[in-house]
Amino acid sequence: MTMFDVVVVGGGPSGATAAEDLARSGHAVALLDRDGRIKPCGGAIPPRLMQDFAITDDQLVAKVTTARMISPSGRRVDIPIENGFVGMVDRKYFDPFLRNRAEEAGAHRFTGTYLRIEREGKKRFVIYRDKDSGEERKLQTRLIIGADGARSKVARQQVPGGNRIPYVLAYHEIIEAPEATDTYDPMRCDVVYDGAISPDFYGWVFPHGSTTSVGMGTILPEVNLKEATKALRLASGLADCKTLRREGAPIPLKPLRFWDNANDVVLAGDAAGVVAPSSGEGIYYAMVGGRVAATAAAATLVSGRITDLALARRLFMKEHKQVFKVLGAMQNAYYRSDSRRERFVSLCHDIDVQKLTFEAYMNKKLVAARPMAHLKIGIKNLSHLTGLVRETYV
Template sequence: MSEDMIFDVVVVGGGPAGATAAHDLARRGHRVALLDKAGRIKPCGGAIPPRLIRDFAIPDRLLKARVTSARMISPKGVAVDMPIKGGFVGMVDRCEFDEWLRERAALAGATRVTGSYEKITRDAGGLAQVSFRAKGDSAPQTLQARLVIGADGALSQVGRQEVPGADQARFVFAYHEVIATPSAETSDSDRCEIHYRGALSPDFYAWIFPHGKTMSVGSGSANKGFSLKTSVRDLRSDTGLSEAATVRREGAPIPLKPLKRWDNGRDVVLAGDAAGVVAPASGEGIYYAMLGGRLAADAAAECLRTGDARALATARQRFMKLHGRVFFILGMMQYFWYRNDRLREAFVSICKDPDVQRLTWEAYMNKELVRRDPIAHVRIFFKDLAHLLRLAST
């Protein structure tokens, strides 16, 4: 086989994780193929923090809105506004955002390939053969690669076929409707809404996120018997959005926690939703997906340089060192506060607290725990305890 017909890395999946991995590897001079389905869009509120914008050089023109406040709405309809002092949350349209990331990877030298992944086999020399099928083709085609990065979403076929334990992942299922934004008199372009009512989601939350000319109205739940479409219909009705034109509808599973293993110890490493890197409680995934893609690219580059497949495991090791504690804390938050409407009512009440608001936004915007104010953390701990023991009113 001619060397110029072999890719160093085939990246399966062109979302934020896969496109970032392909871009980073191509910039280093590696021969990269980015395999992605045509017309795939993930249901997503589209929130990105300033840290992502800085670290991944995202141009301002991709921001459809700059949210400076979040309105938390309790089961009883109590609204608590959480202003973002000195910062903002960027909102992107995933249709445009993901395509821009893929095109950036191509401009860096990655080869874009459109088709649906099928399987990985190996030739007699152990070289990975990535089979895919282009739309309308009766027979599959093959890409040959030294390494494969699986960034093909929560139900990753790469992961299920290649990485032990990947088929045991648990999910929240998300559904949203992108609608035309009503007139300025009936909408607030710099505020998002998060609804914590059990009727809208028994174990997660529902949302309304502004995207400039459009809005994302959605809900998520791990309860397979719960109707997310009914939830979104009711949310639109309750908020006066029933008559707004629907642009598109999307649904997909969202992983609940990082997988215990991201690589097969040989030639495959996972990234993004395929690796399970969506934050519990908040459902935030774009930043963590792009960071996971970058770390997978670093691990792949090191494996190619040294020939040591153990380098692939460093992607997960580095990610968990940076964010494992945050994921644990958010997972505990979701477990304690999202179980029923009484606790959700208490959770929204806690969000009135200035310390909670300040520390929440500082941690979100900078993607790290705020450690310099231990007294504030102690105050929050005792307030949380009072609400859990029903010693505080909501």
């Protein structure tokens, strides 16, 4: 039996990135993925992701240059993305590209469903059900990276608190894109903050070139996701567009407290809960999560210290904790009611808010170059939350 240094469970952006990084650094890596599953996802990626992970323009299905915020009353605020763009990918093609790239780097691919981890003395085995034969098989390994999604079986079985991760249920429909109209622009993302669509999150219309992703998310189980998406399509003038596929999945709301089991397992991506609050953005953070998990695994293999597995969470939080904190506070403040959502969209009129928002999005850090702008935004934010700003609904 081949002895692997690391078995990566899950072949999405996080797992594929971890497998590729480890393979390129000379480690024996197995990438176990169910294959064939397409995660519902708006597909937005920032320029920094393309730079950090060598993603070229040919992987993009569209480039977005404007974001439109839509309030419960129908108010529209168009925010131009100055000096940049939002890249759009289709997960149907993007995920296989990443898995193939990991294999080309030297990772060994296995297709099947993860079942459990077994330990015999110092030996560790990942047990999975082979997709073709249906038989149980095993992979011997020194370490395991769990990158198997928001309802990660690896996390539930192996990591403290891994069975208690809160999540939003997301659903979208991929439809044939219509011609450009007053309500649809193939270079614009629409974000709909309306309690009739989602009482605690948002709806979206994201262009994918010849197709479009239309969907929404909510943490409330009583909300009918398909009916809400139907209402969103009707409101967006997309009701008559042909539906190509429908997909649903959970999106985690908060990073787990522990990402490893202090033994032989470390989590990455959705399994670790690394999706940005407020926006639900996950692809960039998933790939960063895969990279830091690979770094922690490589350090552990070299040093022999199991405490080095904790490097994954420390490295991630060192760079992104503050952004997550700010976005979480914004979601808690503005997603509570339609009146709060109305004020949030109103705040988006502000030029300082627009510039700093997209600078932070594209660079993935809070921009501290203009302290007076931050102060002005803080005052405006407080004014909106306290109701000092009078709203005129249109």
